[in-house]
Amino acid sequence: MAKTTPDSSQPATDAFGAMLEAQSRWAELMFAPLAEAVEPDANDAAPALGDLRKWAENATRLQTMWIEFCQKHALDTTGGMMAGDPSQWPAKWFAMFETWTQQLPFADPSEQQRWWAESAQLWQALMLPQGEEKPEAELPREDRRFADPRWREQPVFAMIHQTYLLLTDRVLAMVEKMDTIEPGKREQLKFATQAMAEALSPANFAATNPIVLDRIMESRGESLVKGMQNLLQDVQKGQLTHSDPQAFVVGENIATTPGQVVYETDLFQLIQYEPTTDKVLSIPLVIFPPWINRFYILDLNEKKSFVKWAVDQGLSVFMVSWKSADASMKDVVWDDYIAAQIDAIDHVKKRLRQPAVHAIGYCVAGTTLAATLAILEAKGEADKVKSATFFTAQVDFADAGELLHFIDNQQLAAIKGIERDGVVDGRYMAATFNLLRGNDLIWNYVVRNYLLGEDHTAFDLLHWNGDVTNLPARWHRDYLRDLYRDNLLVKPGKLEALGTPIDLTTVKVPTYVQAGKDDHIAPATSVWKITEHFGGPMRFVLAGSGHIAGVVNPPAAGKYQYWINEDDDVDTLEEFRAGATEHPGSWWPDWIEWIRTQDSKELQVRGKRNPGGTEKDKVIEPAPGRYVKTR
Incomplete structure (x- = not known):
């Protein structure tokens, strides 16, 4: 019987494409013009020639990869969510998050005003003038995505992630209190809101993640090049990679019981x-x-x-x-x-x-x-x-849990739309299950694989998870x-x-x-x-x-x-x-x-x-x- 092979050349999903665009635009802004990207402070010595050469090499490699990919897939390389001065990115991120909260169908103006008043108090506590003596600020919210000390040591990143956690808490609490829609629809809205909040985490964007910025500078851009390689490979196969794809072979080191x-x-x-x-x-x-x-x-x-x-x-x-x-x-x-x-x-x-x-x-x-x-x-x-x-x-x-959020007439019609030759591509099912644990199975790997440019680890369970x-x-x-x-x-x-x-x-x-x-x-x-x-x-x-x-x-x-x-x-x-x-x-x-x-x-x-x-x-x-x- 003929085997139907999933079409790996189909366009990436909107979310995947947005991440691709964001990553590439950020890299472009980091490297072009090169002189500005590596321009030393007036009080510092000129950068070593080797560093300049490394930045230039990585800039060229990144640009070449992106152009080749766009030519192959006929993508538009201009514009995008990261366009503009990268120094303005924190403000843009806040604007993006605020726009999202305002567009929610349950947004209440008075509730939003209270949110922003609470945010102002938080910002004031974190951003006191440098000359003023004060103990290290107590951060009201903790989350393992922001456990690295760099999220707390630098006031701007403390402000970014604490504001994000504050607004996420408030939005989810408001959904929970809704009593004007049926419980099933409220749970769907809660799930969608949580998924959107996870996607908008400042950890998921290079310019608002201090760990990513440090890695870029330490590697002279090498991490971005490796991250772009990982990203383009995943776009090609239409699936997020969790484990080293070369580490396991069925019948050789997994599924080996005689x-x-x-x-x-x-x-x-x-x-x-x-x-x-x-x-x-x-x-x-x-x-x-x-x-x-x-x-x-x-x-x-x-x-x-x-x-x-x-x-x-x-x-x-x-x-x-x-x-x-x-x-x-x-x-x-x-x-x-x-x-x-x-x-x-x-x-x-x-x-x-x-x-x-x-x-x-x-x-x-x-x-x-x-x-x-x-x-x-x-x-x-x-x-x-x-x-x-x-x-x-x-x-x-x-009481079938979170998967019920994907089962209504609209969702069933959408599923019918992804069928090909009477078959549902297993990558869609994998993405659905990953979405149930988005921070662990999607965004964690977006940061590691694409933003930090880390090598894939060998993990048999995650290899199986991706073997759709x-x-x-x-x-x-x-x-x-x-x-x-x-x-x-x-x-x-x-x-x-x-x-x-x-x-x-x-x-x-x-x-x-x-x-x-x-x-x-x-x-x-x-x-x-x-x-x-x-x-x-x-x-x-x-x-x-x-x-x-x-x-x-x-x-x-x-x-x-x-x-x-x-x-x-x-x-x-x-x-x-x-x-x-x-x-x-x-x-x-x-x-x-x-x-x-x-x-x-x-x-x-x-x-x-x-x-x-x-x-x-x-x-x-x-x-x-x-x-x-x-x-």
Whole structure:
């Protein structure tokens, strides 16, 4: 099947383009004219000839890169938000922030007047005449973006960042108090306001960031050249780079647990991992990872790998590796993913001659697993699944968190507008998730990569985060509309798949549910709701940390904690927390103990328990397979 490659030459988004323009214009103003940029103070000695040469070389390199890029992409190099005298940039930044606050639909003139009066008091405290003796000013607000002493030591930068924090607090507080619009719209406005405030942080602009200015002077402009290289590379690929792209290779230093692809369809490959114990539990385990990411989040390296750890516990582990969508998958819908889960379950059962499997569903694959269980129940085939485990998975989307801000009619129409050949480019999904933690996953890297010109670090988790997959557009729209917006999955009979109505209340399979305390993608309050719909025995575990670290937390790391409430008569997450016992470290050992209580029978490893171990066992290719490497 033909692979649809995302168009890397498409224009950058407005925000990305604005940052490109800002960076290049600032560099131009720093270097041109060169004589002014390096002109010494009258009392200082003339700059060394080597310094002048270094400035000139970097100015030429920067200008050449920018001109070549603009010629290639036919961009306008004139004008822009950074035009003018760079010494006036702090005033321009304040004007930009003030204009933004005035344009907000809820801006109140009297409230704005109070803001600016408070700002004036702050400025007066920070900007007293130099000759006046005074202790170091106490800054009323702290933020880790401004932790460097240079933000406090120089009064102008103290004033800039403190004013920014003041106005941000006031604007967000005003949104919070709004009672004239429905709560959902208010939350959308709050999210948009927070995102705008994060984008306008003075840390994100070279001329208002003292660390960036120092780096420019120390490196004689070399940092700007490196930053421009990083920026243009990211614009070319249409995606922010978080980790050294050359540091990791799938199958070489990530996704390395030994195994074989033993089955494949047009939608997925099925990997079976090689056993490491003489005996294994008779009931095998099949893992369904989310198709919006690569499966190897559960197999990053030997120390972090849930897959390797599960194999070492004596489980026969199978992993589904979903294919990144291409034009041939434009008609794929939820039925196809549910059918794929049933197909994988049936194949594992047949391959190992077992009556059932243990199943894990992670995130959206967990949502799908819930529907799969309901359909198996309706067809009288529920006994195919001995137990079901859900990693940070939602079935009831009433309290689905910040992602709900992206789900309304206007947003769904916008998503349809980005489809190409029936596929949604995975870079859009990555940008959406990054936006949920803009300071950590966007602006932090804008400063480091583009403004400071730092080299990318090698970080396997962030490499995985940027290793995006494309999505079938039709199913992506249906998922957002039917589940997120309309919450139909928990309404018996409102959705169907494979010709069968879905009713989650019929599910009686023993279930283990893991939620992350700090999960911002699948909030714990939302994950908890699965307990209100399933009817079988259930163990709920609240893990420390979030959507990824809360799941990928190997026992050897000794990190975080988890909470268990052994009381079966608990109706709400608040009640669960109130009566829960905290346990240090990983919840994985608790899970494997629970798995063994479902069926502890063991078998000697022989035959197809060791994939490809006999001549009769025809395997397709070594793990991690082709699909995970398809871009």
